[in-house]
């Protein structure tokens with residue numbers, strides 16, 4: 116089966132390229148192709164309403180499954196709400212799509228351990244998300260005291276083999292914005308793992324050398340991390356070059372170049388502890404280009420091209436497929452996808468924006484040229 120992507124890709128002329136020693140690249144005419152097992156997105160914001168309908172086709176055309184974040188307004192704090200949200204995602208899918216949303220619950224101070232039992236029983240919920248209260252977009256209902264308020268829930272999560280996904284930043288206003296992840300590792304993550312060594316934990320969207328090193332070296336086999344394209348490709352200069360760049364603003368905020376390099380090394384090392392999580396987080400343009408702009412970068416339409424770019428530039432294209440398509444399902448104990456997706460070396464331009472009746476969304480790398488272009492899925 117061949118499926119054409121719904122995106123307005125604009126192929127330009129591409130020179131033939133050579134990749135020695137990479138098994139899964141084959142030459143098709145003058146263009147290089149890269150065929151991968153269909154990837155999944157282990158950290159995705161799909162929103163709801165019109166925004167959901169607008170962005171969902173972009174993820175569904177590339178990814179087989181996605182872990183869907185629960186930070187809606189109001190947040191998804193119950194299994195019943197997660198099941199209803201899943202139904203609205205399935206309803207909004209293009210008719211020929213096999214995309215599977217994997218739902219999550221938003222952890223609160225008042226969640227009961229029974230909710231975890233219900234979540235497991237539903238078969239719809241695959242993880243619980245920890246937002247420290249005030250850390251990021253729609254986190255005001257998040258956790259104020261993890262050890263004081265949530266231990267019984269965390270213990271039930273161990274019982275039910277339910278992973279905890281963490282937005283790993285402390286919110287103490289005395290801690291510098293750029294140090295919040297580092298401090299979270301020391302003051303929350305390490306004590307959490309010591310206290311509950313059987314809890315599966317994913318440190319979401321890691322941004323620092325500290326996090327990369329901690330995850331790589333941690334003997335706790337149940338700790339993993341997702342990594343976004345922006346934290347692999349951009350450093351904090353991208354926030355300020357040529358004037359303030361609101362479309363490069365996300366949380367945790369971009370860090371300095373040495374951190375970016377450490378994350379690239381960790382991800383391309385072949386470690387199974389890192390996997391793809393775009394953190395694609397759409398906000399309308401007017402909410403980004405505002406006197407109090409929202410955090411979140413919209414990457415879904417270009418994410419796979421960006422990950423290919425990172426691995427190619429690191430000389431590690433042979434490690435790309437494990438990162439995009441194997442490590443995530445292996446960690447979650449889910450089967451790997453069987454269908455394939457092909458990327459073609461055919462430069463194309465990222466649209467300057469995507470326009471919808473309610474407004475427009477500016478993607479990451481808007482207007483720039485990318486090398487790898489997803490071209491079709493095949494079974």
Ligand SMILES: NC(=O)N[C@@H](CC(=O)O)C(=O)O
Nearest residue numbers: 160251252365366396410411
């Ligand atoms: N990453 C972001 O900057 N924003 C995310 C929330 C999050 O993942 O922290 C969002 O929902 O907009």
Ligand SMILES: [Zn+2]
Nearest residue numbers: 251282366367
């Ligand atoms: Zn987050």
Ligand SMILES: [Zn+2]
Nearest residue numbers: 160184394396
């Ligand atoms: Zn996120």
